[in-house]
Amino acid sequence: MKKLNLIIFFLSSNFLAITPSFAQNNYEQIEQIYHNYRSEIDNEYISEDLKVDEFLNGIPSDSEISEQEIKDVIRLLVYLENSDLNQKAINLLKTLIPKVKKSEIFQAFLFQTLGKIYHHQDELVSALENYLKASHRYESNNEFYPLVTIYRSISRINTEGQNYNQGLNYAELAHQIFQENPPRNRRDSILLRSIIDYKGLNNRRLSNHKKAIDNFNESIKMSRMLKDTVFVSIAKGNKAVSYFDLGMLDEALPLLIEDYTNSMKNEVYGSAFNAGIYLARVYQAQAKIEKMDSIFREIEQIHSEYNFSNPVAMTDYFLIAAALAENKGDYKKALDFYKEFEKVDLKRDSIAIQNDISGMQEKYLLDKEISKLELLQQTNELQASHLKLRTAFLIIIAIALLVVLWYVFRLRFKNRKIDRLNELLEAKVSERTARLLEINKELDTYLYRASHDIRRPIRTLLGLNNIAQLTEDNFQLKKLFHSVNVTAMGMDKMLFKLQMAYELNTTHDISKVDIEELIRECIDDMALEIKEHNSQISIDINPKANSVLANNSLLRIALDNIIENSMTYKNEGTNKIEISTDRGNHFFYIHVKDNGFGIDEKYFNDIFKAYFKISNKSPGSGLGLFLAHKAISFLEGEISVSSKVNEGSQFTIKIPLNPR
Structure with a gap:
């Protein structure tokens, strides 16, 4: 319910700004308007009969929303707290956004709110699309502080989608804005620290470890200024991971212990889990298996209670679990952990979300360029009115030239026809020659690849034969014969495809x-x-x-x-x-x-x-x-x-x- 109230806060603050009488207010004034109206709206009686579809149908499609309808929207959103909030709020926003075209800042608010709802639902591509639309409007109106928040959110989405270059780019854009417009209050300072952390995370993922360490040192310094001991430890933990990646285990270990201890003490279990993962990896690298096993049992208990799903952390988690099981001689359990690792690793390596996020950003950049071209086109249209007479004169000259050229081409037509026939004949010969060369090249490729592809299953069969001679266990022999059958079937498929390739080059009736x-x-x-x-x-x-x-x-x-x-x-x-x-x-x-x-x-x-x-x-x-x-x-x-x-x-x- 706390999370839902947070979403309602953003929705309410945005919608109150839509009324035409507020049209000239900036971002800061919109926030103040929300606070002035909150107690009045919250104390109003909310009818349980208020329906979303009926409300939307009652708004004319071709008009701006009125101030009274704004209050109805807020009342409706309060009602949605105990119903299907997310989807109905999305429908509500999508209907209202076209009705506020006269105020880009208010429209940016709505796109930003819609992006936040999608982000809460882990629909990263839809969230990114709406954040980009909001950022374009904030940029054009020089609203720097909300733009920083948008850039931070876009950086986070790219980081989660493994587009680290884009994640770093947007974090640097946000940081640059703060360098030109310093933080106004504690909330701005916390936002700046978050941006610096994302710079560090993306630099670390891109193996820019020196820059990452500098970023985390700056985050530590800011957290101390803010007297935030928890985030001091978390930033130290992030710094320790860079040390670990550089092989500096002695420097990483005390920082990770501090991060893990303070995170557990302050019940920040997500940070504790990540710190515990790297503590276990340090102990593994130092061959301190007992300490590795001890810390793993602790993070295993945390995971059982909170069921973390971060694919990067979970791949390391399952590898550590498999290594410990293997060390204890429990190979079946180790195999189970390796299988879980492969599932998470496959999900982490999936290119789908990376491509979708990159594609959305490219589409946004393209839309911006199209907007510039449309502006240029309008300018050209104004100039075109002064060129009409000149164009008409040029058309008359062009027609006269075309008539002359027509007579010339008529005289050369017959010779061209003969030349064309000769060219077609030569093209046919060239086509046949190219086809023969292509077939020969394909045959060379097939022979080369086939020689390698055939040797692989043959080596597998020879290996299975050697293993079979070393065991008398019927169960193991049965498994070996099954592997032989699978290998032979694979070889048969490969040879059948080569047969198909041969048949393709025969006559086709x-x-x-x-x-x-x-x-x-x-x-x-x-x-x-x-x-x-x-x-x-x-x-x-x-x-x-x-x-x-x-x-x-x-x-x-x-x-x-x-x-x-x-x-x-x-x-x-x-x-x-x-x-x-x-x-x-x-x-x-x-x-x-x-x-x-x-x-x-x-x-x-x-x-x-x-x-x-x-x-x-x-x-x-x-x-x-x-x-x-x-x-x-x-x-x-x-x-x-x-x-x-x-x-x-x-x-x-x-x-x-x-x-x-």
């Missing part, structure tokens, strides 16, 4: 292909893989799109590889794949939709390249989608992809109804 029969043949042949991946495949054949003129083998290659890709890159749980067909006036479509990992848009052009993988950790050979794309290109078709990360992908095969 065109005939009528029964699509449903072809799809079912693919599914029957992949029955073992479907069972292994817990996949459910549904087929929806449009009665008007059940057959097409094409090459059966090429379509089979494309479908095999796309379905295999959908099964390989699946999320946990049931892997659902939907295959459907459609028919247009000129093209035939086959859609393959899954609920797997999804693909970031920046890789759409790369996934069809030979041996391309998004990550070195990705399974598969990197040939599947390349072979599918190449097979469809022989049918004069194309494959397109639409995808959302963590929601799934849809591949669409498009081939002409009347191939040449």
